[in-house]
Amino acid sequence: MAQKNIVIVGAGFAGVYATKRLAKHFKRDKDVTITLIDRHSYFTYMTELHEVAADRVPEDAIQYDLQRLFCRRKNVKLVTDTVTTIDRANKLVKTKHGAYPYDYVMLGIGSEPNDFGTPGVKEHGFTLGSWEHAVQLKEHIKDVVRRGAIEHDPAKRKALLSIVVVGSGFTGTETIGELRDWRDTLAKESKLDPEEISFALMEMAPTIMNMLDRSDADKAERYLLKRGVKVMKNTGVVGVHDDHVDLKDGSTYPTATLIWTAGVKATDQAKNFGLTQAHAGRIVVDETMASKDDKNIYVVGDVSFFDGHSDRGEPQIVQGAEASAHTALVNIENAMAGKPADVAYKASYSGFMVSLGSKYGVANIMGWLHLSGFFAMLMKHLVNMLYFLQNYSGYYFFQYMMHEFFRTRNDRNIMRGHISRQGNVLWTLPARLYLGAMWLVDVSHKISGDASWFLPKLRLPFDWLMPAATSGASAAGADATSAASGAAETTTTAAKAVFSLSYEYGKEPMMVFDKMPSWMYSITKAMIPNQDVAFFMQRTMTVVELLIGLALVAGLFTFVCGGVSAMFTMIFCLSGMFYWTNMWMIPVAIAVMNGSGRAFGLDKWVVPYLQKTFGKWWYGTPKALYDSDVVK
Ligand SMILES: Cc1cc2nc3c(=O)[nH]c(=O)nc-3n(C[C@H](O)[C@H](O)[C@H](O)COP(=O)(O)OP(=O)(O)OC[C@H]3O[C@@H](n4cnc5c(N)ncnc54)[C@H](O)[C@@H]3O)c2cc1C
Incomplete structure (x- = not known):
């Protein structure tokens, strides 16, 4: 096919939705170029403007950089410029600083407040x-x-x-x-x-x-x-x-x-395109979302006016913007494939959610589910988060979670502040060092002397690994350090076993689980079916424990090490190898995931370096203006 250009004007809800999908559809088609032009280098999450206005979230929380959104889409050219007009005779979209040839245009330049001429x-x-x-x-x-x-x-x-x-x-x-x-x-x-x-x-x-x-x-x-x-x-x-x-x-x-x-009306520039306008300056389209005046120009979102269902046009909301963009993009794809571009707009509005501050809202889902308070707010957040998944943006999904839940100020989040606190990581430094030291002490028993886990003695006390005579013995009571090499030794030493720095109170320390829960038994048996695998596992585990201990003490990758520590501890508990006296490890391991390696630890330098290097490789270098092929 000859070179085809699709130019999308406006990176709002409609424009971003359409660009993502068109880019995916034409990803193997080298002859198709999609150019997305917006006067900003970012997408504005319009529905949360009030959160910035009322200082709930930082100013940049609702700006989503277009380069980050489209970094993996090589067939999308991003242009930061203001579109002034469309030269239909020469098929050029004209901007303040250039012109872009098109075969199809999708115009989604949104709306602006309408004061109806009210003085002042x-x-x-x-x-x-x-x-x-x-x-x-x-x-x-x-x-x-x-x-x-x-x-x-x-x-x-x-x-x-x-x-x-x-x-x-x-x-x-x-x-x-x-x-x-x-x-x-x-x-x-x-x-x-x-x-x-x-x-x-x-x-x-x-x-x-x-x-x-x-x-x-x-x-x-x-x-x-x-x-x-x-x-x-x-x-x-x-x-x-x-x-x-x-x-x-x-x-x-x-x-x-x-x-x-x-009130709102179409963005003022809508009048510059020479296309028929209707109520509040919106551009008139037919049911395929093509302009009544030009079948190669599709108009979507708030700026379009389709009177198929109501003489006031479709509601100017996000669902309408995305539905109209969807209709238009399918018709563009059809037209480019030589098929009839006759797919009609289908209105489908799944409900409304309105927040009244950070803790209360009302919602009407699908017309029958009415929610208020916490659940309405939860629904609003879920829908917002779905938006990032729909647009394949894990980065902004993460940022949204931070701004709305975990890094909020003045208790202004759905949990009334309970899940958000900005503290000093210095206070978890002792916990990090202690946890790291605990792993190292534990590992020191496993790598030296007769009890070494590298000797050809089986240390994992699971009954199916034991010789036939004692295979019915329970694994209960055995622990990670003192599990003996044979079944007999396992049963006799189990009761006295200690893990790492745990101690006896005069009574025997109490096991978290006397024996494995049956589901854990099945999983473990499937993963460690025989002695060969068991030997491999016990050595690997020892090396991993050593690395975790060293990393925690050095403050390196503490988020990962804390998570792995908590996970290992839970596995030990479920495997019937752990005492209540060691349960502190789980909350402490979770606590050090707060970035404690940034206080007197290597994470202070390593994490920013990795973020920078990985960010540059994946998203490119951020810039305010994006390059594109431009006809001067
Ligand atoms: C405060 C507020 C709260 C809202 N709350 C809700 C809500 O809760 N639920 C809901 O469904 N809807 C809500 N809306 C409406 C919703 O935001 C709009 O329906 C939606 O943004 C329309 O999407 P769009 O793509 O048509 O336009 P927009 O998202 O407005 O995007 C238009 C884009 O075009 C760009 N642009 C404009 N002119 C030019 C030009 N000449 N050259 C280049 N680029 C240009 C703009 O920079 C912008 O990026 C709310 C709107 C506001 C303002």
Whole structure:
């Protein structure tokens, strides 16, 4: 086939989804090039913008570098530039700095906040339609709270400490819920009474959250009210000033922070493409997601307008963006294979999840499962994590876990802070050294003298390895260091056996398991079926124990060594070879997995070096602008 170019404009939910799948589909086809153009070098996880705005997660937590997302896709060219127009006569996508030839274009440039021309929103209000908006809002709120805390004029102080969100859709309710979550930290930083910071949600309609079932919306409303948020229904905002807003009923409301989330429209540039636009500037497409004006231009996500199911178009949500991208990409694949490009868009929305801060949310799954509180939040996190798996990004899956669960601040996670703490690894240094020393002491018995595990004496006390006369003897009571070479020795020494540094209390130490659980028995028997394997295993185990001990003392690969230590200890317990007095090893081994090798250990240098080297090899060197073939 002759060289074909697919140009995808916009690396949002729709664009990234389509690029991943097209790249996979054409991975063996050297003649197909996929060019992904975005004005940013990263994908913005738009649905979590409010988390940045309310300082729950670090600013870069919702920026996913495109090079990292597409590093293993050699057929994808990444371009960081702003698309200005499409030259349909010459089949070129034009950007500020170049032009890119295309056979098919997929336009997914998203949407932006719509203030419906309300006076003052642009000058004095805030919106939440991009990463930049989120950062700007966060800085503004920090600033007004600091200023409010030292303001003596009561009216000015009230306006500075009053936060108003207009619009009760996804963006509005998630934003007010998240900001309310931030309140106590904000107040503490400025030595304020938290009650002084007030929140109001204004909605023009007589009810809020009208995209949800009434029962879910009512639950959410009750939660907001309980948290002291003023829910103002039938309230239209008709003007915005720097210290108050004008309401439709002629009254005013004091605030220096008006966040406008009452509507979205197509990104302004949509008008530059010469394609038919409809309601809110969205570009009109047919059921195949191709523009009504040009069958080689597909339009997907928030910017597209398909009126097949509703005269208001499809909802501007992630599921809609991905479903439209899917329709378009299948049609592009068909067209390139010479088949009819007539696959029609199928709307399938599996539910809604709305968070009101880090600990509470409401969800409606598949129209019949209604969740609230912890379970709704859990569902939201699971869906978010699924996104990374769908897009084959283990790296960002890991980062998401860190930002949302394990490295959160001020108890702002689904577990109310219980699984997140940033401590000093120095405090686990003694535990690491002690654990390492324990392995070394244990190994010292196994590599020297008559008890050496390298001598041709069987040390593993399993009954199926014993000579026939005593093969029925239980393995119970035998331990890793003193298991004798024959069955008789095994049974007589078992009761007195000690493991490593364990000691006797005057009574015999108590075994964790007197004998192996039956499932463990079967697995062990399958893995160590005869004496040859047993000899090999006992020597290998000794070498591994030695390496773990040395590595722990030196602080090298402590995460892995801690994990392996915990795993070995559990296996010893289950094998009927371990005492309760040694059980400390499991929690200590888990504790040293906290990166304890970074305190007076080699991990301080080795881990960053490996991260850097491996990252460079796998993801390439990060850069702000990506190269591509460009027609000047
Ligand atoms: C705060 C907030 C909360 C939300 N919460 C939810 C939610 O809970 N659930 C839900 O389903 N939906 C939610 N949404 C809606 C959801 O984010 C959108 O439906 C989705 O992002 C649309 O995807 P898209 O690919 O069409 O556009 P986007 O994801 O917006 O991506 C558009 C991309 O195009 C790029 N771009 C724009 N113009 C140009 C240009 N001229 N040249 C180059 N690149 C350009 C942009 O940089 C951007 O990367 C929320 C939206 C916001 C703002």
